[in-house]
Amino acid sequence: MSGAEFVPLSLTPMLIGTFAAIACALPGNFLVLRKQALIGDAISHVVLPGIVVAFLLTGTISTWPMMLGAAGAAILAVVMIEAVRRLGQIEAGAAMGVVFTTMFAGGVLLLEQTDTSTVHLDVEHALYGNLESLIWLDASGWASLLDPVALAGLPPELPRIAVTLIAVCLFIWVLWRPLKISTFDEGFARTMGIRTGALSLALVITAAVAAVAAFDAVGSIIVIAMFICPPAAARMMTNRLEVQIGWSVLFATLSAILGYVLAGYGPLWLGAADAVSAAGMIATVSGVTLAVCAVLGPCRHRVGAQTSA
């Protein structure tokens, strides 16, 4: 494929998909080890009505209204969970299940009932995103990467997800040691003076920011898959957290690029006429990667389970 075709049509979706995948996979490593992996799932469910309401109020899909809407929805979710738990006198897990699904359903209902046809905000885009449409029409080839005029026409999702990725990397780099210690041994971390409650909250907020930024470009399917699949697959490749992070970034990148290419060309190779959803294919590739690692990964046995019994 020539640069003249690749750069405007495929480069930006691939970059956005890759950045979104890595931004979710990085905090996902800690969420999986803390047995909180489904929090990514929960976040993407809860924030949907917030994003829809923010759009209905402002009429645009820009970063700040969406982040504020998502944050508002998250706060509402916490209040609702607490209310259901207290009034219903049921355990927190059940209350969360009820609230998350209700809020997601509410978000879908809002999308269906209101006119969001002017932008890429409907049920399909909420699930699958609009990765294929994030093209860079101002580009004419590789030289455009150095052309300020063409660069001004970049889809806004690209700088948005790039900034998010940098923020996620900074968070994990600076707080690496407390994150690792408190994930392994929370009691010990407390005695070292690490504020584990605040750190835990910061991790969830970081994951939520990554989820909301990625959601806009790639939809909630990728968000959920990327929080879990690359880290879980990476865990089975190594017994060291430092190395696991590296593998998870590699798997996230592989899923994004291979998934995008397979979605665009896979059906053609099989003789079909249309491309399939890139987000769906990226999630599929990450799932297949996880399955392969679960069968063939060198560190897939839970050695700890045998000795601690």
Place this chain on the structure above:
Amino acid sequence: MMLELASDQGATLEERDLNTSPLAVRGLTVSYGQKPAVFSVDMTVQPDAMTAIIGPNGAGKSTLLKAALGIVKPLSGQVSVFGYPLEDQRARIAYVPQRASVDWDFPTRVIDVVLMGLSRQLGLLGRVRARHKARAMDCLHRVGMRDFADRQIGQLSGGQQQRVFLARALAQDADLYLLDEPFAGVDAATEKAIISVLKSLKQSHKTVVVVHHDLATVTDYFDHVFLINTHKVAEGPVAEAFTAENLQNAYGGRLATAQIDQISHVSG
């Protein structure tokens, strides 16, 4: 508040105790839900000695330790460490949690766990240098685990895991060591290794507090005991406080009379 007491010339005996004790707890009450796990407990740990916290299952032994360390939040009560608020004295405390409280499948090596004990020195972004590694290896050597430094922690036996936890506490180079059930489910060799390390700590004027469940070894291992069953039952030197009457009070009907007889013979 503790500092004010120090400057108070008319301090009573108990107040002076608070100012010198490695760990002093006053009126500590902790509750999980409705029922208190620890109720209005006072404890004054003696320096340069080994103290056992003893009581039946569910008596609040671990909870007392965790509340004293700020791991669980007490409903009420005060804690002072070497006469100062806990938060100012973190660097002087080493803690060994129950082995079962962590997931040993966590992707990390033995040496990395011991290095966690040095993280206060290392700070957020400080690099692990050769001298830190050498110190961690030295701590592993003291618990007989030097050869296991590069193993994944899940590949260790229960006793080996416990020794790694002790090595991490040694790396903290503290003045007060708090251990939660370090002898639970470990092999005889590990028990011997651990007690020998703890006794050497005492000899270098460190204070050791152990949540302990094996009444038969109390007189061999410890200088002081603290008996608890939600409320404090007794506290003092083993010869004075580790008596059949106090044990009966702490354990109630849960301890066979024959067992108590046996122990009271041992403790003389």
